[in-house]
Amino acid sequence: xxxxxxxxEAARNMAQAILRNAEDQKERILLEAKKRAExxxxxxxxxxxxxxxxxxxxxxEDLDRFKEQEIIKIKIEFKRKLYEHAWSLIDSxxxxxxxxxxxxxxxxxxxGSFMSTLLANSIKLxxxxxxxxxxxxxxxxxxxELIEKLPDSKRIRVMPxxxxxxxxxxxxxxxxxxxxxxxxxxxxLKSRALREKLYDFIFGDLNVEDW
Amino acid sequence: MTPLLSKEQFDKELEYLMEAxxxxxxxxxxxxxxxxxxxxEAREKAVQEEAKADREVDEEVKRYEEEVNNxxxxxxxxxxxxxxxxxxxxxxxFCNKKSDVVKLVLQEVLEK
Numbered sequence: 363x364x365x366x367x368x369x370x371e372a373a374r375n376m377a378q379a380i381l382r383n384a385e386d387q388k389e390r391i392l393l394e395a396k397k398r399a400e401x402x403x404x405x406x407x408x409x410x411x412x413x414x415x416x417x418x419x420x421x422x423e424d425l426d427r428f429k430e431q432e433i434i435k436i437k438i439e440f441k442r443k444l445y446e447h448a449w450s451l452i453d454s455x456x457x458x459x460x461x462x463x464x465x466x467x468x469x470x471x472x473x474g475s476f477m478s479t480l481l482a483n484s485i486k487l488x489x490x491x492x493x494x495x496x497x498x499x500x501x502x503x504x505x506x507e508l509i510e511k512l513p514d515s516k517r518i519r520v521m522p523x524x525x526x527x528x529x530x531x532x533x534x535x536x537x538x539x540x541x542x543x544x545x546x547x548x549x550x551l552k553s554r555a556l557r558e559k560l561y562d563f564i565f566g567d568l569n570v571e572d573w
Numbered sequence: 574m575t576p577l578l579s580k581e582q583f584d585k586e587l588e589y590l591m592e593a594x595x596x597x598x599x600x601x602x603x604x605x606x607x608x609x610x611x612x613x614e615a616r617e618k619a620v621q622e623e624a625k626a627d628r629e630v631d632e633e634v635k636r637y638e639e640e641v642n643n644x645x646x647x648x649x650x651x652x653x654x655x656x657x658x659x660x661x662x663x664x665x666x667f668c669n670k671k672s673d674v675v676k677l678v679l680q681e682v683l684e685k
Binding site: 368369370373376377378380381383384385387388391392394395396398399400402403405406407409410411413414417418421422425426428429432433436437440443444447448451455456459462463465466472476545548549552555556559560563564565568 | 578582585586589590592593594596597598600601603604605607608609611612614615616618619620622623625626627629630633634637638641644645648649652653655656659660662663664666667670671673674675677678679681682683
């Protein structure tokens with residue numbers, strides 16, 4: 363106190379009591395505030411810690427799911443590439459094989475038997491008074507020989523006007539009926555089933571699914 | 574008996590006590606302000622703590638994301654290598670069996 367007053371002992375004691383009381387209250391207020399501040403911090407740390415753990419866990423779970431999906435996508439992508447490549451090899455062989463099939467003519471017995479059976483069946487199928495067989499020039503003598511052996515060979519005309527790896531077409535005189543037994547046509551008709559067979563034959567034991 | 578104070582002395586002592594009372598109130602007021610300040614700081618720290626936690630979450634998730642992306646890329650690399658080997662194997666088998674393939678095709682085409 364800055365006042366220059368002469369005060370009694372009693373007044374000084376009372377003033378000191380007032381100030382002590384104020385100091386006590388100050389201590390209590392500050393202690394209470396300190397406790398409350400500590401409590402706020404504890405709660406904040408706890409809440410932030412829990413929130414952090416939860417968000418991290420959630421984020422990691424999301425990323426794990428993303429990873430699984432990506433891995434599945436990658437597997438599918440690579441499987442697709444493998445299948446595409448395998449099938450493109452098969453398709454290439456089918457589309458290029460026709461020329462190789464011409465070699466069948468070198469196996470005279472096999473080719474002759476093939477032509478003989480199919481000729482008889484095709485002529486029967488057309489079932490007309492007169493039929494025309496269109497063949498490749500290279501097969502003319504063999505076909506004529508085969509026709510000689512067929513009954514009603516006189517109603518069959520042979521025309522070497524076809525260019526084919528093998529086989530023939532048979533038409534009625536009016537061209538309304540036709541049986542196409544060329545190797546190219548047979549290959550075309552069977553290509554779907556053939557693709558499956560070739561796949562099994564070449565790659566069957568390579569299991570892409572296990573990949 | 575305590576002698577009665579003179580009016581002047583009484584006024585002086587009253588003023589003295591009132592001054593003490595004023596100081597006391599000042600002390601308490603200052604303590605209350607200090608208390609508010611402490612609480613305000615605590616609340617600010619709490620907000621900072623939340624923000625810090627959010628930053629740590631971002632950092633941790635980002636770190637994990639990089640880890641996951643690296644694993645995915647690693648897996649892709651392994652698959653790529655495996656696929657190239659597989660493709661080579663396909664080609665090899667295809668070349669080895671090409672002549673048999675022609676025979677098989679022929680057999681199928683000639684099937685009556």
